[in-house]
Amino acid sequence: MFATSSNSELREIISNRDDILKSLSGSPKTKPELISSVEKSRSTIDRAIESLGAYHCVKKDENGTYCLTKTGRIALQTYQDFNNTIESLSNSHNIINEVPPEFELGYEFLKNVEIFEAKEGVPELVLSKRNKIINNSDEFRGLAAVAFSSYPETLLAAVKENDVDLEIVSNPSLIEALYQINKETIATLVSHENTTILVTDRDIPESLWLTNGSDGPHSGITVHSNGGIVGVLINNQQAGVERAEEIYSQYREAAARELTAANLEELEASP
Template identity: 25%
Template sequence: MVPQSDGEALREVIYKRYTILECIGDSRKTIPEIVTDSQKSRTTIDRSIKSLESHQLIRELEGRQYELTNKGKLVRDEVKDYNAFIDSLAGTTDLICSLNDVEQIPRDVFRDAEYRIADPKAPETCLQYISDILKSATHFQATSTVAHTYLIDIICSTISKNNTKTEITAEKDIIESLAQIRKDNLKRIASDDSVDFFSVDKPIPYTGWVIDTPSREVGVLILHSGGGIKGVVMNDSQQTIDWLRKFCDRYQSDGTLITESSIQDL
């Protein structure tokens, strides 16, 4: 039997025989059934069974049926998650590569996420789905790294009307830039009792949103390139929500609350 510590040999057999683990799944199957379901030759299946048994990934039962061991189930699930993660990234290379310090973002944010690539001719249209979710939001928390007016427009047109509890944290120079083009709107937001607007002196690496509605929570990363919208990563997993909340809280705690008078002075 191959020693349990021989990780290289285990990885090799998983690479070669994973489809058989997936074929057996949570059932019990005979070799003829595995041959039929996997559409592989009897010789290939015999070799696979021998290799998988030697690594204690499957075991033989009465009637020459085979099932996965606990070790086999763990291996199958891990490879399945890995494949799903790679599949989710396959069509989003440009989008992911536009992120700063992507290694600081938990991989769960990208696993099973929904990606929306911006149309260069109308980049903000990729936010329409999120805007629709915000119409029923009860709480909205966000950071802002780019002086785009879409956030101001969303707050004024949707969030303020619904008295949604809102917390926005933006870099100081972003707020100054927005004040040059939308000062009246910023003053209106700052005077709204349901909105807290914070300014921070240090750079914020990501534009992150957390949206609470009566039926769901959604975490959003808005990706930028050259000041424009590159695309959106959306995920409603609890891991994503928790990470984005902590991220927003961290910068918000270092921020200074913006008032109507402070915007007037910009």
């Protein structure tokens, strides 16, 4: 392994020469081709090749062109992933900071996350991307943390019109609140053969969801503050989906019973 000072030097070289690495990641190039590709002087290219070669990121092949080594490709990917994650944090700090500490998103979820911030005056418009993903999926599983009147209608439409298999985990107080808002929709949703609504006494701090379908798996978190929507975080990368799956499973396993039509009748009969 490199010494600590060498680690620091390598990070600086990758940061300063990432344009060279990007150019070579497409195809091997001669020095004149690199000069044209990155629009740098010959002396700059010479220094870049020398420094990257010293750390085994670039080599000269049998054709006399320069190409990335495996080390070079991994170094470039790592650098790009780091920059993407930092950009995500910078662009979404006001949303991420509202995610409760119970949801440890970690690097896995924040890497390559898509960020949708709610707009003042029309906050629910930010849900359009999520709703599109739901309607294009075969399966939707979610933790319901906040009661919005549009939520049951969105899910019922997905179930009835797009034949989506639905599983929701929520707590009794939220289910009762949603039922009082829209009794007919909730009753239809509960009785539909594609729907499973599970009840847990465990507090659900935020609305997390997972889908699967022809567009592949997606995961997301609808972030709220003071009862309103702050934004939506969506990740369709394997590591992000797996992290969301881990969180969902913790609450799914704590769900002790399934909501039935009989339970709704009990709510109706209660004073």
